[in-house]
Amino acid sequence: xxxxxxxxxxxxxxxxxxxxxxxxxxxxxxxxxxxxxxxxxxxxxxxxxxxxxxxxxxxxxxxxxxxxxxxxxxxxxxxxxxxxxxxxxxxxxxxxxxxxxxxxxxxxxxxxxxxxxxxxxxxxxxxxxxxxxxxxxxxxxxxxxxxxxxxxxxxxxxxxxxxxxxxxxxxxxxxxxxxxxxxxxxxxxxxxxxxxxxxxxxxxxxxxxxxxxxxxxxxxxxxxxxxxxxxxxxxxxxxxxxxxxxxxxxxxxxxxxxxxxxxxxxxxxxxxxxxxxxxxxxxxxxxxxxxxxxxxxxxxxxxxxxxxxxxxxxxxxxxxxxxxxxxxxxxxxxxxxxxxxxxxxxxxxxxxxxxxxxxxxxxxxxxxxxxxxxxxxxxxxxxxxxxxxxxxxxxxxxxxxxxxxxxxxxxxxxxxxxxxxxxxxxxxxxxxxxxxxx
Amino acid sequence: xxxxxxxxxxxxxxxxxxxxxxxxxxxxxxxxxxxxxxxxxxxxxxxxxxxxxxxxxxxxxxxxxxxxxxxxxxxxxxxxxxxxxxxxxxxxxxxxxxxxxxxxxxxxxxxxxxxxxxxxxxxxxxxxxxxxxxxxxxxxxxxxxxxxxxxxxxxxxxxxxxxxxxxxxxxxxxxxxxxxxxxxxxxxxxxxxxxxxxxxxxxxxxxxxxxxxxxxxxxxxxxxxxxxxxxxxxxxxxxxxxxxxxxxxxxxxxxxxxxxxxxxxxxxxxxxxxxxxxxxxxxxxx
Numbered sequence: 001x002x003x004x005x006x007x008x009x010x011x012x013x014x015x016x017x018x019x020x021x022x023x024x025x026x027x028x029x030x031x032x033x034x035x036x037x038x039x040x041x042x043x044x045x046x047x048x049x050x051x052x053x054x055x056x057x058x059x060x061x062x063x064x065x066x067x068x069x070x071x072x073x074x075x076x077x078x079x080x081x082x083x084x085x086x087x088x089x090x091x092x093x094x095x096x097x098x099x100x101x102x103x104x105x106x107x108x109x110x111x112x113x114x115x116x117x118x119x120x121x122x123x124x125x126x127x128x129x130x131x132x133x134x135x136x137x138x139x140x141x142x143x144x145x146x147x148x149x150x151x152x153x154x155x156x157x158x159x160x161x162x163x164x165x166x167x168x169x170x171x172x173x174x175x176x177x178x179x180x181x182x183x184x185x186x187x188x189x190x191x192x193x194x195x196x197x198x199x200x201x202x203x204x205x206x207x208x209x210x211x212x213x214x215x216x217x218x219x220x221x222x223x224x225x226x227x228x229x230x231x232x233x234x235x236x237x238x239x240x241x242x243x244x245x246x247x248x249x250x251x252x253x254x255x256x257x258x259x260x261x262x263x264x265x266x267x268x269x270x271x272x273x274x275x276x277x278x279x280x281x282x283x284x285x286x287x288x289x290x291x292x293x294x295x296x297x298x299x300x301x302x303x304x305x306x307x308x309x310x311x312x313x314x315x316x317x318x319x320x321x322x323x324x325x326x327x328x329x330x331x332x333x334x335x336x337x338x339x340x341x342x343x344x345x346x347x348x349x350x351x352x353x354x355x356x357x358x359x360x361x362x363x364x365x366x367x368x369x370x371x372x373x374x375x376x377x378x379x380x381x382x383x384x385x386x387x388x389x390x391x392x393x394x395x396x397x398x399x400x401x402x403x404x405x406x407x408x409x410x411x412x413x414x415x416x417x418x419x420x421x422x423x424x425x426x427x428x429x430x431x432x433x434x435x436x437x438x
Numbered sequence: 439x440x441x442x443x444x445x446x447x448x449x450x451x452x453x454x455x456x457x458x459x460x461x462x463x464x465x466x467x468x469x470x471x472x473x474x475x476x477x478x479x480x481x482x483x484x485x486x487x488x489x490x491x492x493x494x495x496x497x498x499x500x501x502x503x504x505x506x507x508x509x510x511x512x513x514x515x516x517x518x519x520x521x522x523x524x525x526x527x528x529x530x531x532x533x534x535x536x537x538x539x540x541x542x543x544x545x546x547x548x549x550x551x552x553x554x555x556x557x558x559x560x561x562x563x564x565x566x567x568x569x570x571x572x573x574x575x576x577x578x579x580x581x582x583x584x585x586x587x588x589x590x591x592x593x594x595x596x597x598x599x600x601x602x603x604x605x606x607x608x609x610x611x612x613x614x615x616x617x618x619x620x621x622x623x624x625x626x627x628x629x630x631x632x633x634x635x636x637x638x639x640x641x642x643x644x645x646x647x648x649x650x651x652x653x654x655x656x657x658x659x660x661x662x663x664x665x666x667x668x669x670x671x672x673x674x675x676x677x678x679x680x681x682x683x684x685x686x687x688x689x690x691x692x693x694x695x696x697x698x699x700x701x702x703x704x705x706x707x708x709x710x711x712x713x714x715x716x717x718x719x720x721x722x723x724x
Contacts, residue, residue: 046517047496049488054571064691064709094514098690098713119719123514126717129708151720158715158723178721185723 042084081107096124109136118148126155150182157186172202188217191224226261284330284421287437289321292345301412305382311346331419341413353398354432362390364419368410451627456552461645463636465617474541476596478529493572512718521573529574535686536576547678549611556674559699560584565688582685
């Protein structure tokens with residue numbers, strides 16, 4: 001042991017107030033003290049005397065500024081990895097999380113297949129930047145199984161180790177679901193063209209839980225491709241995952257990725273994907289045609305509630321319908337679109353139902369609202385109120401095919417708007433509903 | 439998603455205090471001091487076995503109704519003891535940074551909001567701390583100075599009875615600017631200012647207004663309906679948590695750290711970089 005670690009040990013032992021004989025001051029005494037310290041640490045069992053571990057941890061901390069001292073401490077820790085109890089080895093791995101270097105890799109690598117200590121070894125190994133650590137993890141793929149293999153696969157993914165991808169791909173097809181899942185996530189995190197192909201191929205054959213994991217991994221891979229600058233490649237994946245046959249949460253995530261990856265273009269594919277998403281049943285009705293404002297001199301908003309304006313008449317001509325959208329809050333903001341007080345406006349859209357079915361029309365309005373479905377008046381509420389989503393609930397019957405929904409919304413003063421959506425009698429989204437603003 | 443505790447006790451006061459600061463009522467802010475407690479606590483019936491200075495604890499079997507493996511999740515495996523779990527997890531470095539993250543999540547979050555840095559981080563961190571030993575090993579006394587690109591120094595300190603005690607009422611945040619100071623108390627939301635008139639100042643329509651939350655539950659439900667943000671979205675929560683973890687790393691390494699808040703890396707600092715993440719127990723991953 002070098003002079004420096006002995007003096008460091010004396011200083012540290014003084015600081016810990018646990019030195020056996022600091023007054024002796026001799027380097028040889030300090031050296032023996034450190035030897036005894038590490039021997040005591042090697043014998044540590046849970047529930048035993050923690051002082052040797054506390055002092056070793058202090059040595060690790062205080063050695064960081066001197067490379068020679070740090071090397072000595074690291075060497076002693078590595079000896080503990082060979083000779084210590086399992087409890088001691090767990091402690092050592094935590095220290096090597098901070099203090100480990102390429103020198104620690106071989107000793108840590110031997111623990112990777114160990115059911116009890118593999119996680120502890122990875123606690124240090126995964127963070128050692130040196131390529132030797134990655135190589136050791138890759139090498140362990142052939143030596144580990146079950147939980148230890150899952151851990152090693154995850155560590156390679158966390159490191160985004162490109163060199164591991166070729167070995168991870170075959171794991172997508174293994175029967176051990178946990179291993180296949182870990183391989184999917186790791187490949188997604190690593191990202192890259194070949195990785196994307198492998199995930200695509202695996203997705204095509206998978207179903208159920210594994211398919212969902214692969215979906216997430218595939219999107220993760222697309223995100224990684226964007227980070228690499230391969231935006232067009234990523235966009236192809238995002239567009240694929242925006243398709244109508246994908247689960248909604250996947251479509252939202254994919255659309256977000258698509259818009260983030262190609263913001264410089266008003267991408268027709270993205271716009272179409274957004275339009276499709278806005279048209280799912282259970283969603284708020286976002287796309288409308290708007291006509292108005294309509295006023296009558298001397299009449300307030302509530303007064304206008306029963307005044308019949310052209311949009312209510314079945315064969316009205318010269319009604320100027322404009323396409324509008326609901327805002328981020330799912331309501332159409334008529335104050336912003338039209339403005340003004342003591343007036344009325346009309347919103348019209350078409351709901352296409354795959355079959356005749358009952359539903360609940362949920363409405364919010366500021367102020368009053370009338371609703372016609374398929375030409376039949378289904379709801380009146382000459383309210384003076386702020387808009388709260390879903391405040392009015394109306395049981396309706398949708399016929400198979402197209403159902404025209406017409407809303408009349410009156411305004412007294414200030415805020416003016418309306419929201420609408422259709423849900424099943426059980427409150428859940430209605431599958432297969434489409435909405436077209438016409 | 440809603441992360442953090444902005445104004446959870448009195449939704450208006452914390453926000454109003456931050457709006458006063460952001461709208462220049464105390465001039466240009468140069469220093470923010472956040473005060474956190476320094477206690478660690480063991481169960482009343484806890485006995486070290488062996489006793490201090492050995493600091494050991496005898497492992498116990500976990501209660502039969504407690505899935506200890508699931509509770510540990512990605513954290514390293516250690517034998518069960520109630521002193522590590524349940525309420526007491528917060529004093530164990532495997533799971534928490536102690537009061538730094540426990541109360542820091544409340545206090546420093548509001549400080550970041552009032553500093554206008556709740557979507558970014560510091561550029562330099564210098565921390566020192568005294569760590570407990572034994573079953574509880576978090577920093578019990580600490581002092582961390584954060585430098586931000588906007589020129590503000592944020593000082594986070596444990597105060598209980600120390601020279602850092604602000605004597606302004608306990609746990610809270612003091613914003614100090616060129617025209618005075620403003621204090622926001624945590625848990626209670628009381629405001630104090632060097633010029634009390636400042637606390638009567640309305641925030642004008644054309645000035646900066648922060649997100650007004652009607653309470654966390656309603657705020658969260660509204661965000662779901664509108665697809666907008668909550669008062670404390672994930673990014674803000676991440677920036678508060680990471681701020682405090684940076685402080686811990688600085689304490690553990692015992693030196694100053696430089697941080698790139700945009701790339702979220704320690705530039706050219708492999709030693710600190712090694713500590714940015716703690717690898718997860720199988721089968722967990724991010």
